[in-house]
Amino acid sequence: MTLANFTSRVAMIMSAIVISIMLSGCDQNENQKSAKRVSDIEPQVSVQLWSVKDEVKRDFEGTLTILADMGFDGVEFAGEFGEYSDNPEALKVFLDGLGLNVSGAHIPFEKLNEQQFADTVAFYQAIGCDSLIVPYDARAFDPQHVKEVVADLNRLSEKLAPQEMKIGYHNHEKEFDDYEQSTYWDYIAQNTHENVILQQDVGWTTYAGKDPIEYVKRYPGRTFTTHYKVKLPDDAEGKLPLIGQDTIDWPKLIEANMTVGGTRWLVVEQEEYPNDLKPLEAVKISKQGLAEFLDAR
Numbered sequence: 001m002t003l004a005n006f007t008s009r010v011a012m013i014m015s016a017i018v019i020s021i022m023l024s025g026c027d028q029n030e031n032q033k034s035a036k037r038v039s040d041i042e043p044q045v046s047v048q049l050w051s052v053k054d055e056v057k058r059d060f061e062g063t064l065t066i067l068a069d070m071g072f073d074g075v076e077f078a079g080e081f082g083e084y085s086d087n088p089e090a091l092k093v094f095l096d097g098l099g100l101n102v103s104g105a106h107i108p109f110e111k112l113n114e115q116q117f118a119d120t121v122a123f124y125q126a127i128g129c130d131s132l133i134v135p136y137d138a139r140a141f142d143p144q145h146v147k148e149v150v151a152d153l154n155r156l157s158e159k160l161a162p163q164e165m166k167i168g169y170h171n172h173e174k175e176f177d178d179y180e181q182s183t184y185w186d187y188i189a190q191n192t193h194e195n196v197i198l199q200q201d202v203g204w205t206t207y208a209g210k211d212p213i214e215y216v217k218r219y220p221g222r223t224f225t226t227h228y229k230v231k232l233p234d235d236a237e238g239k240l241p242l243i244g245q246d247t248i249d250w251p252k253l254i255e256a257n258m259t260v261g262g263t264r265w266l267v268v269e270q271e272e273y274p275n276d277l278k279p280l281e282a283v284k285i286s287k288q289g290l291a292e293f294l295d296a297r
Contacts, residue, residue, distance in 0.1 A: 168197025
C-alpha cells in the first residue's frame with residue numbers, strides 16, 4: 001500500500017467516525033426531545049359522573065353545568081344521560097356548549113355483545129367518546145374465569161380498533177388478590193394487548209395495600225385514563241377521603257402518570273362524602289385539592 005493510499009484510507013475512516021458521532025448525538029438529542037415531549041403533556045381533568053349519580057338523575061343539565069363551572073375539562077359517563085338517552089347528537093351539542101369533552105364511559109361487557117355492539121359504538125362516537133371502560137366484572141378475580149375477561153378484552157380491543165376506539169378495565173380491591181405468583185390485575189395487564197386501557201382506580205389500589213405509583217410504572221403507557229379517588233386504608237387516622245387530605249403521594253403519582261403512564265385523563269371520582277358534605281361539595285373540594293398539586297408542578 002502506498003503512502004497516499006494509506007493516508008486516503010485513514011481520512012475515510014476518520015470521516016466515518018466523525019459522522020457516526022454526529023448521528024449518535026442527533027439520536028440522543030431526539031431521544032431527549034421525545035422524553036421532554038412526553039413529560040410536557042398535561043393530562044386533562046375529568047369527573048366520573050357516578051360521583052354525583054343522584055344529582056345527575058334529578059337534574060342532568062343542571063348538574064353538568066355546575067361541574068363545568070368547577071373547571072372540569074370533561075366528564076366520564078356511567079350510564080346516565082338524562083333527556084339525551086336517545087339523542088347523542090343533541091348531547092354532544094350540549095356538552096360542547098359547556099366546554100366539556102368526554103373522557104370515557106363505564107359500560108358492561110354486555111353493551112358490546114353482538115346484538116348491541118353497533119348501537120353502542122354509534123352512540124359513543126356521536127358524543128366524542130373513544131374510551132370504553134368495563135368498571136367491574138366478578139370473573140376478573142375468579143381463578144376459574146379470569147382468562148375469559150382477558151379474552152373478552154383482547155377480542156373487543158381488535159374489534160374496536162377500526163372504529164378508533166379503545167376498551168379498558170377498571171379495578172377494585174379484589175383484582176389485587178394473589179393469583180399465579182402475582183395478582184389478578186397483573187395477570188390481566190400482562191395478557192391483554194398493549195392498547196387495552198388499564199384504568200387504575202388509585203383509591204382501590206391503595207385500599208388493597210398496593211402502591212398506585214408502582215403500578216403506573218409497572219405497565220408503561222397503559223394508564224391512558226385513571227381514577228383519582230381516595231379510599232382510605234382501614235388503619236388510616238386523622239385523614240379524610242378527599243384529594244389532598246389523605247395518604248396518597250399525589251405529586252409523585254401525577255409525575256408517574258405524565259412521564260410513564262401515558263395518561264391523558266385524570267378522572268376525579270368521589271364515592272364518600274365526609275362531614276356531611278353533599279356530593280357536589282365533596283367533588284369540588286377534591287377538584288380543588290388536585291388543582292393545587294397540578295399548579296405546584
